[in-house]
Amino acid sequence: TQLLEQSPQFLSIQEGENLTVYCNSSSVFSSLQWYRQEPGEGPVLLVTVVTGGEVKKLKRLTFQFGDARKDSSLHITAAQPGDTGLYLCAGTTGGTSYGKLTFGQGTILTVHP
Amino acid sequence: DSGVTQTPKHLITATGQRVTLRCSPRSGDLSVYWYQQSLDQGLQFLIQYYNGEERAKGNILERFSAQQFPDLHSELNLSSLELGDSALYFCASSYEGSYNSPLHFGNGTRLTVT
Numbered sequence: 167t168q169l170l171e172q173s174p175q176f177l178s179i180q181e182g183e184n185l186t187v188y189c190n191s192s193s194v195f196s197s198l199q200w201y202r203q204e205p206g207e208g209p210v211l212l213v214t215v216v217t218g219g220e221v222k223k224l225k226r227l228t229f230q231f232g233d234a235r236k237d238s239s240l241h242i243t244a245a246q247p248g249d250t251g252l253y254l255c256a257g258t259t260g261g262t263s264y265g266k267l268t269f270g271q272g273t274i275l276t277v278h279p
Numbered sequence: 280d281s282g283v284t285q286t287p288k289h290l291i292t293a294t295g296q297r298v299t300l301r302c303s304p305r306s307g308d309l310s311v312y313w314y315q316q317s318l319d320q321g322l323q324f325l326i327q328y329y330n331g332e333e334r335a336k337g338n339i340l341e342r343f344s345a346q347q348f349p350d351l352h353s354e355l356n357l358s359s360l361e362l363g364d365s366a367l368y369f370c371a372s373s374y375e376g377s378y379n380s381p382l383h384f385g386n387g388t389r390l391t392v393t
Contacts, residue, residue, distance in 0.1 A: 199381075208281060208369050208384030209322070254322065265312045265373060265382055266335045269322040 169193070170257055172270035179245055180278050187240045187253055187273045195257035198231050198238045199267070203252040212240075245277045282306065283385035285370050291391045297358040300388045304351055304372030310334070311353040312373075312382060313345055317366040328353055329375075360392045 170191050179185055189198070197216040201209035213222050215231035215238065222229045226249075228241040238255055252274050256267040282305035292298055304311050313325040324337035328347035339345075342360075347353045357364060367389050371382040 207386050208283070208371070210281070210384070211381045214381065256322075265310060265327050265371070266324050266337060267314075267322075267382070268324070271321045 170270035178276045189255035190237045194235050199256045201254040247277045281383040285385035289389050300355040302353045302370030308372035310373045312371040314369040315366050365392045
């Protein structure tokens with residue numbers, strides 16, 4: 167069974183601070199995705215990383231895929247209250263089972279003004 | 280708005296009953312996925328259909344079944360419901376099944392079994 171462990175589970179910070187969320191596994195994934203979910207809504211895809219060592223930036227968010235494709239991180243610079251939400255990492259073994267995602271337990275981020 | 284429509288938004292029913300959850304994928308998407316989200320298990324993949332055929336199966340109980348119809352909408356049937364089946368059920372869709380075709384999630388159906 168492939169497992170993805172996310173840490174920390176909860177993160178409460180002040181506006182303007184930086185933070186990093188980690189996603190680790192003992193399994194190799196062909197791709198790793200990060201989602202953000204708000205209450206009452208479904209997860210929304212932020213980014214997909216597919217190459218070991220890949221780094222992608224989305225405004226103040228930086229995503230990294232580990233060289234061995236077993237881990238990933240999400241770094242947010244100068245967090246804002248609008249960043250508040252549940253952040254989920256999800257891995258896939260690819261091929262025809264691309265949509266068969268294994269999700270981490272999530273990180274609940276609260277950014278206080 | 281993801282373009283994926285799920286009905287109903289909320290469902291309250293008793294143990295032993297049977298319910299049907301419905302999903303309309305984004306226009307043009309051929310794949311439909313069902314996920315279950317609970318506090319203790321997180322988001323778990325249940326099943327995937329592609330253009331009417333089952334493509335992948337996850338941790339779906341035998342009491343649960345799904346299908347995708349010719350118009351590409353999908354239904355998830357849950358029977359002999361137990362208290363532990365209370366959860367959020369999400370449907371997602373994508374054009375195909377590769378990483379070039381990202382998943383779009385609906386807003387879910389919240390099922391409460393009493």
